[in-house]
Amino acid sequence: MKEQILIVEDQFVEAEYLRLLLEQAGYGITGIARSVLQAQEMIRDKKPDFVLLDIFLKGKQTGIDLAKLLAVDNIPFVYLSANSNEEVLNAAKATQPYGFLVKPFREKDLLVALEIARYRHAHSLEARYRKETEVRKLLKTIVSETATWTEKLLRIATALQSFIPFDFLAVGFDNIRDPFFKGRCFLRTGFDEYQMIGLHELATITGKSMEVLMALQPPNPVEEMAAFYNGVAFHNICRQPSLRKLFADTFQLHSHLEMPIKLMDRKPFSFCLFSRRPDAYTAEQVEQFERIQFSLMQTIENLMQEEIDEAARSLQRETKTTGRTKTEEGFEGIVGKSHLLLNVFDHISQVAPTDTSVLILGESGTGKEKIANCIHNLSSRKEKPFVKLNCAALPATLIESELFGHEKGAFTGALDKRIGKFERADKGTLFLDEVGEMPLELQVKLLRVLQEKEIERVGGRDTIKVDVRIIAATNKNLEKEVAEGRFRLDLYYRLNIFPVILPALRDRREDIPALAYYFMNQYSHKAGKKLSGISENVLRKMMAYNWPGNIRELEHLIERSVLLTKGTVIEDMLLPTVEKKSGIADGEDAAMKTIVENERDYIISVLKKCNGRIWGPGAAAEILNINPSTLKSKMKKLGIKKEYIK
Template sequence: MTKKILIVEDEFIVANDLAIMLEKAGYDVCDIADSVEEAREIIARQKPQLVLLDIHLKGTLTGIDLAKQLVDEQIAFVYLSANSNQKILEEAKATQPYGFMVKPFREKDVLVSLEIAQYLHEQSMLTKRANEQLLQSALADILAEPTEWSHKFLKIAKTIQPYVPFDYLAVGMKNLDSLPYDGISFLRTSFNDYQVIGFDELMNISGMKKAELLKLQEPTTDDTFSALYNDDDFVARCKENAAKRFVSRVFQMRSNLVMYIPVTGRPGFTFSFYSRKSDIYTNRHLALVNKLQRSLSLTFDGLLANHKITKPAEPAIKARATTQQMLQKGFDGMIGSSHLLLTAFDHLTLVAPMETSVLILGESGTGKERFARSIHSRSSRSKKQLVVVNCAALPTHLIESELFGHEKGAFTGAVEKRIGKFEQASGGTIFLDEIGELPLEAQSKLLRVLQEKEIERLGGKETVKVDVRVIAATNCNLEKEVAAGKFRLDLYYRLNIFPIVLPSLRERKEDIPELAEFFVRKYAERAGKEGMTLSPQALSDLSYYHWPGNVRELEHLIERNVLLNRGNVIEKVNLPLAKVDQEAPTADGARVKTIDDNEREYILSILKKCNGRISGPGGAAELLDVPSTTLNSKMKRLGITRKHATD
């Protein structure tokens, strides 16, 4: 089938050359537009399947403005630009295009980019439809289960998390049948664990009286439609909506997505998703919840017609997962519960069962290889081999031989046939670490393998088909490398189908106490020093360090301190002072206590006064006049454990 293409370009010569080039290649160029307004008229009339889109156009609107509409209408697009600086690339990337071509471009580059764009779009649509159908089916099955509603909603929360990310979910139901039900909520505490919060728990956490809390739960117009609120929109909505303001204040949420489920003849109910990230929800999330809304509404109507609505049980508080439980979840020993890391886990869980290529982005030491191994172990290829290739360590003259193999006599020293890494990984997964270090010549050959699924051994005359899933990783900014001409655009967009960003340790310092204590136990057991711990001061010092080497550096530092320490408590860890954050040495070299130091000591003194009690009457949260969730969050960041509180 001939693809219908719209060219949106304000330079007539460029647009005309593109049209001639594409028509010669068999494409149907339906029209050319030089502004967003004209393009919108043509799109409404012609319904193109793919758009070549310049960023700078006539008028006040840019190609990026039009891209948002193309995303909503599920039309594939590739950017064109004479400006290839990093800022343009980053702005373009935010709209998730299927390609980016920098002027002037060769005919071959244009045609390859279009082929890639069509492939990515088709795969994206197939995957999206399949996921939506699976999700709708799974949610319908959960609702039909003969269990209490608190259990059903908890299962729904876990099922929907990879598709609609959230840190807090409030489910509100009003006057269904003869059972008035004031709702339930879930606070995410680790990857697959949620604190179930009912009415009594909300009273305890917030310190509000029953009448005040009931007032917050009265239905409003916000309960009758689906919508998203990010950044300033969320702040503005909180001023008008007391319930949202309450969630924002008590749980420190910064964005909100509402899914309204209408029920025939009744008020219906809402799923209100909240995140600590201020810009996480998009029109794609809103489109998904609108689709779920229709199917869930029908399911709920059926349940009511068959009298399967039962009164919800009182929710129980589920304990957080232990470190050992986290290690058993298939994440290859990765530890932490910060929201950035949990987002990466969600993406991992979503993409692992697919055949999609994955690009893992993150600094050195953040665990990119561990993530790659977890993706492989959770995929259908897990029984086959995972082949790891460090692209930065490949000698330039042997790259082709290492990756694709060679025949005997292919070059001096080739005394026998060699099977390359891609053939070794056939049926399994190949992990290309530090992909940004590959030279351009090797990049072009790698692109051909990814597109054609076949390799040719060095010195060979026949092609060999390979069935390989590709996971790539890099610690460099590939957009910057593309802009500098050091990395191929077509290869970048071929790899960047599903990016996963791993946070640096600096961005998830709340995970440092758990990581540090895990590494202490690990290396103390190896050294025959079971029972070794870190002092509160040592944990505090770790939180001030800049961690340029991330988790890997933390692990090595803990191992060294365990081996050197003579007692059962590591009182102090030696950190490079030049890399310590928030320190203010005095003239005599002594370290001045920071605000965090003073806050830590104050919280510890209050906890000791309360005998370690955090929430409830007479608890530390009540004395400090803060919600218990806020106090727990501060304790976690400052490295305060319950053991410290009662020492």
């Protein structure tokens, strides 16, 4: 059966030209609409498989307005436009189109764009349903595993993490007054690491009594249906004292998705996902969650029927949940556990196994090439070539030859035949670094290669088929480059299928100490020195600095400091003056606590709550989920004495 296409174009000649091209290519046409209202009527009469959509139409409403409605009905669409500025591009991008054609275009460009749109639409549906099936299967296996209630909840949490990412998850926190309350929270502390937080641990962390926590629980469930709240909406629902507000304030959370389920005994039991990003959740994710709701309900009911003495077994089992697992393989050389970096890991894990093009965005020095390496190493192409080209490092006249190769005698100086990067990367991955620097005339040729999967060497006549996955990177704002005419809109959409945005180092300051020690160990070993640490004064200076050069600047400064250090500890570092506009105050205000200081303060606070008791039920070791002897070792290492506990 022919695929049916609706054309939404108010220019008669262009609309008829499109109709002829599509009919000759074997497509069916459901109609030609001149306005959004006319398009809506045609869609009600006959739902098309695809929509070709001009942005600027007759009437008050634009193609972008119609695109929002198409997205709700899950109808894929491709934009057609000759006009683009940054504001229009941002609005169009927000609707998540399946392609973008810039007028004028060739017949082949149109057909290829539709092929790509068909692939992306089918792939997105297939990937979504595949993930839902995987989660359902995993939920079934969790029930039969030999483990405690808490361990099984953790398994459910990790299954949900791959489905809908979160930084904090509260499970079953619907009735904390119930004497058989089994709710747990999971705070993400690493790629596959979570801190388990029960009611007692929550009281310790927040400094609230059990009575106060119970008073924060509303008498009836807050939500009857699945819902999500981002940014301002989330903070609006957190104005009044509540457990949600407590979670948000304690763990710096800015968005929330809640899935209430009803168990057989009609007791409420909710999965509450929270993220530190203000725009983490969507209506599509709510729908995804609803489709696995029944599987979740069955899993929780089965787990609740098991009679497990959780308190007696938790000390033996729960400490196992904090170790790293093999799922972190492939991220070697990337240091940190900030929520922004973990979000990047999530995106890499999702896209790496596919052949989808990836666009890595971020400031200079944020590690874009390392991320590209990770994507290739985690893909099915990891045994094949990984070829790199820095588009900013070569003159415009040489980039074409570097990419596509040339025949002998193709131009002055072409003394031999040269194989280009595309041919070298066949069956593998091609990394185009600083793609925003590519000249416009070469952007056209690159776009055609990406669409048609074939190249011609400079000076050659034969076409050569290539199978190459593209990973591109840039520190430029490509949307601004498009708006100012320096980057083609259709190439931007072809590369921007799956963007990965790397955070600046100043936005993930909590990773600075770990990065500093990583580079210190690396360069001290290379220099043949035995360095054991970095002074607190240097760490404070690093935390206060704004790092305009990001990780690359930090690495170079650590390397220099290693070479200049005469003792075993880095006591000084020559940093540029911290500007006031960095948002970090001078002096004591800039002295942000290190990870070690935070750990020390936390252990002291727990010990104070337990009146200094280390062993036994309700003692510090139990609350911290570590062995008592391990706790004693930590206290000795951190210099925690009995007088600090009083």
